[in-house]
Amino acid sequence: MTIADPSIVKVLFIGAGDINFGCGEGPWNHSIRLEKILGSRLHVLGVVDPNLSRAESQIGAKRADPKTHAAWAGATVFPNVPHAAAALEAHSITLIVNGCPPPFRGTTLKGKDLDMQLMKHFPDVRGLLIEKPISSSDPAHFDLETVAFGLREWQAKPSVLSVGYMLRYLSPVAKIRSVLAEHNLVPMCVSARYFMAYPLAVNAQWWTKSIWGGPVVEQATHFVDLVRFLAGSDVGNEVVMDTVQASSVEWDEDAGVLGAQGFDESLIQEDQRIPRLTTAFWKHQRGTVATLTHGVALQGAEYSTEIEILADGWRFKLQEAYSTCPTLTIRSPASNDDTIIEYPNEDPFATEFQVIVDALDGQSDQQPLSSWTDALQTYKLTWAIRRASEETRRRNKGTRHNGSATNGTS
Ligand SMILES: NC(=O)c1ccc[n+]([C@@H]2O[C@H](COP(=O)([O-])OP(=O)(O)OC[C@H]3O[C@@H](n4cnc5c(N)ncnc54)[C@H](O)[C@@H]3O)[C@@H](O)[C@H]2O)c1
Incomplete structure (x- = not known):
């Protein structure tokens, strides 16, 4: 696969938010990765965001920086996809x-159909990165x-499509597989x-189950x-x-009290507040048992994550x-002894974009x-976990009183 002018990669960003432009909460920042990978090849056409002033300010900051000025000099702000397509x-x-928020994509319903809009208005675009999760709408009720x-x-055109599960690109993940x-x-x-x-997570929509879907x-x-x-x-x-089973610690239970939230x-609404912790387990077709525990619990800025795989002898x-x-x-x-491997300078966001760019350039057969x-x-x-x-x-509610669990026999 080759592109018409291999020296220029024309990019349109959807969403002027944290995933595309970065924030203090984590390492995400798609525009920076593309600037590093593409250098002078990057030509940003625009940013689509109904929050025009946020988009203007992101573009303004890029233009004000001599290192990124050229890539962003021709970028325009658009309020929606049809306007961008016309221009x-x-x-x-x-x-x-x-990188728009999940309530606006993933379904066929007007207002929640951004993927369908992109396919309709930009049928010839060659690459598409869609952030995770693919939606926040209940899959039991939406198409x-x-x-x-x-x-x-x-995608069969052929085109390059990636959903932003960047952790799949980590070197240790490749090693385990x-x-x-x-x-x-x-x-x-x-x-x-x-x-x-959680203290730096101040987007109230994220903390509202009916909008962003909840933390799981x-x-x-x-x-x-x-x-x-x-x-x-x-x-x-x-x-x-x-086979999915799960249990949670909710906001109104003693164990769910949080003392360092950065917003009000x-x-x-009480019935829309998110669980503080969810633990779940389920089976896979070849017998594997999987467990997940997710907690909105730590203070400071850094997450703590661990994933463990057990297999015969390993x-x-x-x-x-x-x-x-x-x-x-x-x-x-x-051996009974552990071998510990460190992976310095891992950047799975950059690796994901490198795979996308190489596929667009025809430099590699690897698909995202x-x-x-x-x-x-x-x-x-x-x-299913949620x-x-x-x-x-719901089942346990009958055995609870004032947020304290009772087993019904005492
Ligand atoms: N892969 C990761 O590690 C990672 C990290 C952060 C966010 N994300 C994902 O990125 C997505 C966006 O998150 P964020 O933190 O940037 O959110 P954000 O709230 O910071 O920004 C979202 C932006 O999208 C705009 N927007 C709203 N409706 C839109 C529409 N219809 N079209 C275009 N823009 C629209 C908003 O005005 C806002 O400026 C979410 O799906 C989130 O899960 C992924």
């Missing part, structure tokens, strides 16, 4: 980076399959723990996806959805997936590691 008709766009079908057809494949191992257990640091759908989705990837969902070991949660433990130096601890059949159809399975699993925890809560 950019003369351009052939190489890549669209869709996500039509979107999956449309994107599969679009290659050892499992080399020894023909199916994991017995994949166990994931994701503890978020929006955030733990990264580790739910990693569990599927490491269990081998692509080699016949997909999740058995009806009392403004959020234990792998990947720690601090979000840091620039994740570690992988391996115990093998050869997460397709929309695959991400839909992760999405359905996060909703529903199972809500069901457990």
Whole structure:
């Protein structure tokens, strides 16, 4: 596959928010990765965001910096996709980076159909990065399959599509998958723990279940996806959805009290406030048991994450997936002692973009590691976990009094 003018990569950003332009909460910042990878090849056509002043200010900051001025000199702000399409008709766009919030995409319903709009208005775009989660709308009530079908057809052109599950690109993840494949191992257990640091999370929509879907759908989705990837969902070991069980610690329980929130949660309707902790387990088709614990619990700024894989003779433990130096601890059949491997300078966001750019350039046959159809399975699993925890809560409510659990026998 080649592009018409290999020296220029024309990019349109959807969303002027944190994922595309960075923030203090984490390492995400798509524009910086593209600037580094593409250098003078990058030509940003614009930013689509109904919050025009936010988009203007992001573009302004890029233009004010001599290092990025040239790439952003021709960028325009657009309030929506149809306006952008009309104004950019003369351009052939190489890549669209869709970092709008999840309530606006993933379905066929007007206002929640951004993917469908992009396919309609930019049928010839060659690359598409869609952020995770693919939506926040309940898959039991919205049509996500039509979107999956449309994107599969679009991708068959051929076009390059990636869903932003960047942790799949971590070197230690590749290492675990290659050892499992080399020894023909199916994991017995994949166990994931994701503890978020919450004081810097001040977006009230994130803390509202009905808008961003809740912390499992929006955030733990990264580790739910990693569990599927490491269990081998692509080699016949997909999740058995009806085995999902879950329980949560809710905002109104003694164990769910948070003392360092950076915004006023009392403004959020009580029944829409998010759980503080969710723990879940489920089975995969070839027998693997998976567990997930996600907590909105740590203070400070850094998350604490761990994912452990157990297979005959082997234990792998990947720690601090979000840091620039994740570690992988391996115990093998050869020894009782652990081998610890450090991975300095890991940047899975950059690796994901490198794969996308190389595929667009025709430099590599490697396709991005997460397709929309695959991400839909992760999405359905996060909703199954959310529903199972809500069901457990409903069942247990009769045995609770003033936020303190009783077992009904004392
Ligand atoms: N991969 C990661 O680690 C990671 C990290 C952060 C965010 N994300 C994902 O990125 C997405 C955006 O998150 P964020 O933190 O940037 O949110 P944000 O709230 O900081 O920014 C979102 C922006 O999108 C704009 N917007 C709203 N509706 C829009 C529409 N219809 N079209 C275009 N723009 C629209 C908003 O006005 C806002 O400026 C979410 O899906 C989130 O889960 C992923």
